[in-house]
Amino acid sequence: MTETITEYGYGNAVECADGEFTGWHHWNYDPFETRSGPFFMRREDDGSYLSAFRAEQRHMNGAGSMHGGCLMTFADFALFAIATDELGGANAVTMNLSSDFLGAVPVGALVEARGEVTRGGGKTIFVRGLITADGNPALSFTGIIRKFSKR
Incomplete structure (x- = not known):
């Protein structure tokens, strides 16, 4: 995957230059997210x-679903993308992430997340969203993000 660093609208993000997600961005400074995704x-x-990624075998559990x-x-990841x-x-951390599992995600599915900021304007940001797999609901979520200053 060819990538270029860009600051267009996403902070310090990497733009994908080839493959299915050409022109999309991802953060490459979170080792866990990078190994899990990239998203x-x-x-x-x-x-x-x-937000999106393609479900691969490595994302599945023992029962064959994600x-x-x-x-x-x-x-x-989507929480922060929605709140970009x-x-x-600003730097921020997840204070709370709650979710409800709605359906299974099979290998090969296009997994997408959409949502909205329900309250912002200060140091605390409230977000809600929905993850789908090939358009079918898979997970609903709400989260709280807290901005912080570098020390």
């Missing part, structure tokens, strides 16, 4: 952010 994001025409931990890791504008490049 990709892009700004939609309406200004919202869409591991719940993988879905929640993706939800955490509200974050304004």
Whole structure:
């Protein structure tokens, strides 16, 4: 996968230059997310952010469906993608992430997350979203992000 670093709308993100997610962005400074994904994001025409990745065998559990931990890791990624504008490049951490599993995700599915900031404007940002697999609901989530200053 060819990549270039860009600061266009995503802070310090990497733009994918080839493959299925050409033109999409991802963060490459989180070792766990990088090993789990990579997960990709892009700004939609309406200004919202869409996150996505392709389900692979390595994402599956023993029963052959996507591991719940993988879905929640993706939800955490999507939380920050959805809140990109509200974050304004600030460092932040997840204070809370709650989810409800709605359906199985098979190998090969296009996994997407969409959502909205329900409250922002300060150091605490509230987000809700929905993850789908090939358009079918897989996980709903809500989260709270807390901005912080570098020490």
